[in-house]
Amino acid sequence: MSDETGRATIELRLASSAQLFNTLDPFPFREGDIDADAERYIVEWAQDLPKDAALAIVVHLPGADDPAKPCPDLSVALTGWFAAKARAESHALRALFRDGRLAFLIGFAGLAVCLFLSFLLTQRSEGPFARVVQESLVIIGWVVIWRPAEMFLYDWLPLLRRKRLYQRLAQATVTVRMETCG
Structure with a gap:
């Protein structure tokens, strides 16, 4: 209307x-x-x-x-x-990006440690068990970085959408x- x-x-x-x-x-x-x-x-x-x-x-x-x-x-x-309400969403958006930066640093460090351990295991051991542990470390490393990536790629969008709606209102x-x- x-x-x-x-x-x-x-x-x-x-x-x-x-x-x-x-x-x-x-x-x-x-x-x-x-x-x-x-x-x-x-x-x-x-x-x-x-x-x-x-x-x-x-x-x-x-x-x-x-x-x-x-x-x-x-x-x-x-x-x-x-x-x-728009100001509160702005604060939430800033907090999300601040937390995302910290999570990214932690996640990147976790990924680096997992990849380094996987590389060391590859250099020192062979066999199916070593291969399972090596691949598990790689998967764990990528899972550790998943949440920070999700924060930067997707989580900010609903906050921004609500902020804009509240600003219009x-x-x-x-x-x-x-x-x-x-």
Whole structure:
């Protein structure tokens, strides 16, 4: 669904603005945690929308009982929440690459030791048992380097994808529409 400006739109119909927030969180709206179900709903819809389209979140609320009572700033709360989630994914991505570098050094050292032992065994022993041990050392060496390679080749992609999604949600235009009943 898209709005009149061409933004891909996520619409929420709520009985009250409190539905967006974690009820166990003691902070007021601006600093409060978004409810996990509300976050999941928004994120799942955002994942289904076109990746190149700007996002808009429209929150439909019933009209206030007391017009003098201010409505919480849902725009700041939602965009701030997703900006914090994007920062958390950035930190996780940096931590993954830092851990990956360390794992690669350890894995490379393990591979080198296994290949060196395999080479020594080849030079000093012959026979089927020596051959089995030699091949086992080569396999163990490659298994040791497997996880660091996996970290650098594949593990960063979901983190980057989530970070980009959260950044899009943090930049979304949030509109609150007060609706009258009846």
